[in-house]
Amino acid sequence: xxxxxxxxxxxxxxxxxxxxxxxxxxxxxxxxxxxxxxxxxxxxxxxxxxxxxxxxxxxxxxxxxxxxxxxxxxxxxxxxxxxxxxxxxxxxxxxxxxxxxxxxxxxxxxxxxxxxxxxxxxxxxxxxxxxxxxxxxxxxxxxx
Numbered sequence: 001x002x003x004x005x006x007x008x009x010x011x012x013x014x015x016x017x018x019x020x021x022x023x024x025x026x027x028x029x030x031x032x033x034x035x036x037x038x039x040x041x042x043x044x045x046x047x048x049x050x051x052x053x054x055x056x057x058x059x060x061x062x063x064x065x066x067x068x069x070x071x072x073x074x075x076x077x078x079x080x081x082x083x084x085x086x087x088x089x090x091x092x093x094x095x096x097x098x099x100x101x102x103x104x105x106x107x108x109x110x111x112x113x114x115x116x117x118x119x120x121x122x123x124x125x126x127x128x129x130x131x132x133x134x135x136x137x138x139x140x141x142x143x144x
Contacts, residue, residue: 015045015053025062032062038075040065040082071113081106 022029035041036052041061043052061082068078084099084106 015047015055016059017047018043018052018054021054021059021062025059025066027062027066035062035065038079040075040078068110071110071117073109077106 016024018029018032021027022032032041036043041058044055044058045053047053064082064085065078068081073081080102084103087094087099088096088103
């Protein structure tokens with residue numbers, strides 16, 4: 001088996017178990033199950049033993065959710081955006097203009113939230129630098 005086998009398997013649409021998905025994208029099993037409970041992501045299949053089985057598009061959905069969370073988007077907003085992305089991904093997307101308009105609103109909100117986070121980070125870094133300035137020179141390298 002080559003070292004590319006996992007990627008090749010994903011591309012042809014084979015399924016991954018929840019543990020593999022969790023490891024790959026850095027979410028806990030509990031978090032993935034929660035997103036399933038609230039309907040944000042649904043495993044594409046179940047194994048004969050009842051294990052959740054995910055495809056590459058399922059993993060991509062979880063990636064969208066993961067990236068929305070730090071920006072403070074709520075579950076209903078995540079659900080709406082995922083629905084818009086699904087609709088736009090369909091060849092026969094009805095109300096394409098409406099979906100694109102709403103997608104633009106999500107993008108604008110994401111940009112504004114990123115700016116706010118950068119401002120917060122700058123303030124936090126200034127605070128850390130202020131604290132550092134009060135430490136003696138011997139404290140240059142924090143010790144664990």
